[in-house]
Amino acid sequence: EVQLVQSGAEVKKPGESLKISCKGSGYTFTSHWIGWVRQMSGKGLEWMGFIYPTDSDTRYSPSFQGQVTISVDKSFSTAYLQWGSLKASDTAMYYCARRGAGGSDHAFDIWGQGTMVTVSS
Amino acid sequence: DIQMTQSPSSLSASVGDRVTITCRASQSITSYLNWYQQKPGKAPNLLIYTTSGLQSGVPSRFSGSGSGTDFTLTISSLQPEDFATYFCQQSYITPWTFGQGTKVEIK
Numbered sequence: 529e530v531q532l533v534q535s536g537a538e539v540k541k542p543g544e545s546l547k548i549s550c551k552g553s554g555y556t557f558t559s560h561w562i563g564w565v566r567q568m569s570g571k572g573l574e575w576m577g578f579i580y581p582t583d584s585d586t587r588y589s590p591s592f593q594g595q596v597t598i599s600v601d602k603s604f605s606t607a608y609l610q611w612g613s614l615k616a617s618d619t620a621m622y623y624c625a626r627r628g629a630g631g632s633d634h635a636f637d638i639w640g641q642g643t644m645v646t647v648s649s
Numbered sequence: 650d651i652q653m654t655q656s657p658s659s660l661s662a663s664v665g666d667r668v669t670i671t672c673r674a675s676q677s678i679t680s681y682l683n684w685y686q687q688k689p690g691k692a693p694n695l696l697i698y699t700t701s702g703l704q705s706g707v708p709s710r711f712s713g714s715g716s717g718t719d720f721t722l723t724i725s726s727l728q729p730e731d732f733a734t735y736f737c738q739q740s741y742i743t744p745w746t747f748g749q750g751t752k753v754e755i756k
Contacts, residue, residue, distance in 0.1 A: 587743050
């Protein structure tokens with residue numbers, strides 16, 4: 529079964545660092561871009577960026593450039609989303625998603641279950 | 650960034666109704682328009698890719714059409730499991746952007 533499994537919920541204080549993960553299985557991990565999408569409570573979806581595991585080519589949304597780091601460890605079939613200094617406004621659900629192939633290569637065809645990040649003092 | 654505007658923001662419908670949701674892009678995105686369904690507490694699920702491609706496993710009552718700046722998602726006969734929020738997304742150019750969502754509720 530093709531799936532993306534994300535790390536568990538996190539509760540952090542402002543100023544702390546955090547790295548969440550997304551592990552792919554059931555497919556050739558290096559053949560598909562992995563993206564990250566933010567969803568704040570009760571709100572819509574925001575594309576943060578994506579990474580190509582084969583060569584770590586990364587594209588960021590200007591809204592998130594410099595605020596987060598997307599990385600990958602292809603030996604572990606895992607992508608990461610990292611913050612150096614969290615803010616309360618980073619509180620949200622974060623989804624990883626796989627960019628499809630063939631006809632669906634411009635869409636996210638597989639999604640992780642989401643990681644809830646709560647930042648509160 | 651390309652702005653995506655969905656209408657309506659919400660709608661009430663009955664089982665068996667034909668439902669249409671529209672999505673407008675702030676500039677031409679050719680056919681690079683996708684539709685997702687999201688149920689409460691769950692991740693989004695791809696329904697339609699590049700305007701009209703039906704994702705594997707998605708019922709044929711879902712269909713998409715359009716080109717350029719104006720797109721439509723149609724549910725031909727609404728089923729109980731279709732009550733959810735629907736998002737359009739353009740993937741013509743980065744940053745990929747989503748519409749604000751359309752919540753389909755039970756009348």
